[in-house]
Amino acid sequence: MIPPDMSRPDRRGAFFLLFFSLMAIGAGNTMLIAAVLPPLTREIGLPDWMAGAVFGLSALCWSLMSPFWGGRSNRWGRRPVAALGLAGYGVSMLLLFLTGLLTLTGVLTGTFLMFACLAMSRSIFGLIGSGTNPAAQAYVADRTSQAERQSEIAFITSGFSVGTVIGPAFAAALVATLGLLSPLLLTAIIAFTMSAMIWFRLPEDRAPVTDATQIEEIPGARGLWRSGPVLPFLIFAVCLSLTTGVLTQVFVFSVMDKLGVSGKEAAQFTGPAFTVGALAVLLAQLVLIPRMKLKNKTLMWGGCLPLLAGALLMVFAQDYANLILAQFCIGLGQGLARPGFSSGASLAVSPQLQGNVAGLVISANGMGFIITPFFGLFVYEYVHPQLPFLFCAALLAFMILYARFGLKDGVGEPDEDEAADAL
Template sequence: MAGTKDPLPDQSRPDRRGAFILLFFALMAIGAGNTMLLAAVLPQLTREMAMPDWMAGAVFSLSALLWSLTSPFWGERSNRWGRRKVAAIGLAGYAASMFFIWLTGRLALSGMMTNIIVVFVCLALARSLFGLIGSAANPAAQAYVADRTSKAERQGEIAFLSSGFSVGSVIGPAFAAALVAWVGILSPALVTALLAGTMAALVWWRLPETRAPVADAVKLEAEISAKGLWHSDRVLPFLVYAVGMSLVTGVLTQVFVFAVMDKLGVSGREAAQYTGPAFTVGAVAVLLAQLVIIPRLHLRNKTLMWVGCIPLLMGTLMIVFANDFASLILSQFLIGLGQGLARPGFSSGASLAVSPQLQGNVAGLVISANGMGYIVTPFFGLFFYEYVSRELPFYLCAGMLIAMFVYARFGMKDGLGEIRDDD
């Protein structure tokens, strides 16, 4: 059909790199806020309030459900409204979410809100703004990059974009530890709200959007093609793997903070001095994988997926037997290395599996799958950790990683989500 071919007009524009860097910093703001929230705010706040550990994870669970439900919607909206507008909306929603988390925490610690159930509900609703609106940023950013890269460039550029989140994860825990020590456990949430709000304004005003939303005829064809996209044999294998990765990393991230407190015998406030550096080391490993290893080795997407499972499995099992901070640090390095290899594999593979007109749709599906595991991690992670066995969540993750390795290595078709000779 004439007019359906996407000329990708921005591939050779001199301002393309600047636009990618701006989105890099936007995702960095999200990455920093999420790790600060995980490492230094919610676990410590819930223990300060004498709330059950599983409530900290459950706050993320509702948000993850909304994230998974709305990410495909935002990916499709970015086709209609433009990537810039949707990315800015997502960042603004994230800023609002962090502000209301800060406000709830202030009311709780000051004694103005003392009922644990009320505090839990307010925290969950505040975090849900991230799942409902903040979920717009990631699919719009990924689709923006896919619009402006050739197939040969896409794996490297998506890895670069993903590393923005990782850079934020590097900065976040260390910065949060300092803020908690100097100002208080809620200060990282307020700083993140201000940072995300600033990035929303910069994306809205400064991100070049010279590629117009798709024409009506192309839009109609894309919508028809997008129906059932999630269960097509081109995309579903990447989504299945992404859900598994989400489940594993969700459990490991949420349970690790409490494991550090219990293994090292530190309190909620002191824990930030340990979890912050540990998450920082993990994020450095992600950067090593995405900015050094992937660009130099040029591995296939499928290979990145099964290779990434190996250090993830090693790091997971190391947490079980770790009794000192050095071992916990090393476990986070291995976990970060595995994530850094695997995530660009399935993200780039899914993008290469569809046409240019469906980049927003497939980006939304991938981001949705990335959040699905967090819906149930409080039950398979923190609930089992607190009430069944402190080792069980890590053994469950190890079993999942073995299954993912076998699936990616032997269950996926060769050449799926790769550049073909006729591309």
């Protein structure tokens, strides 16, 4: 059944507003990962694994709070939760800027104190900033038919990917001209601006539910994460999160070590590499997915193939060209696989549970990053630099088999009658 406001003229404008909001988050995150935090931690003398631990603690908060915010978006409405998340993201980036400034100027000293301040600042993103993604995904699910859910979710999530294209390019220029911490301040300003735009401009006709029992009494709301239709998609999402987390975080340090660069100079190499990866995500989400019309299950196992190629390339790559190619493969794989399980989980539940399942999917997206510092950066630094990539290759091989043969046919796919009507 098509939602009643499917033909509203403001729907596309609302989707674009959410697109740009996720783009702001994507740009800021990539600037932080690719150009700011790794060089900053090496500049102030923190071990590499602590940079990963900063993201790991934030990911723990993200995974714990995303289901909460997904449920709150059912009760309060999608708009206020999305706006609150962006405001929290802005606060997090502002505090990271201030912490970095204090450490570089020598006001803040001591390994534990510097790490604690960085970790707590970033954790605000996980605690509060995690509200934007599930609210945005649920907003789209409220306003799309089953047949268009996959392509529209891919469009919204591609906003994050556009941000990751813009982020590294801006980060390299900003770091070179205005200093290492300038991307953080710019991101905070943009996040606060987008929060205000969401609050004042996003159409929200869906009345918030003031009675909590109306949410709790929805069939299937309790224990949704372990239900038969949803759990397989969440398992795949956690595995993909772990894989991409390791590949993303270790990639930065691997580039610095293989090319013999560090500090500000590193951003000139890691920034363009992440831009290529993000362009590959856009190729998958804005070109391949709308045209290929593949099943969600096929997108999941098919997306793991280029990811596997990227992981193996990282084992053998010794020059910048192969590192760029590896990042392209990683981006292409993410761009195919993420909309597959996100759309599949959404289609596996009723319209009343879209906020709940969106929160679970976003939570699963962050779970892998909780242990990434141990499977990735710690192993890279203290065991063997190629082992994280071999671990990812083995996990991806399992995921291909799991998605291809472990998922039931038809689960998480559009209703055949509705899909036929849409065509």
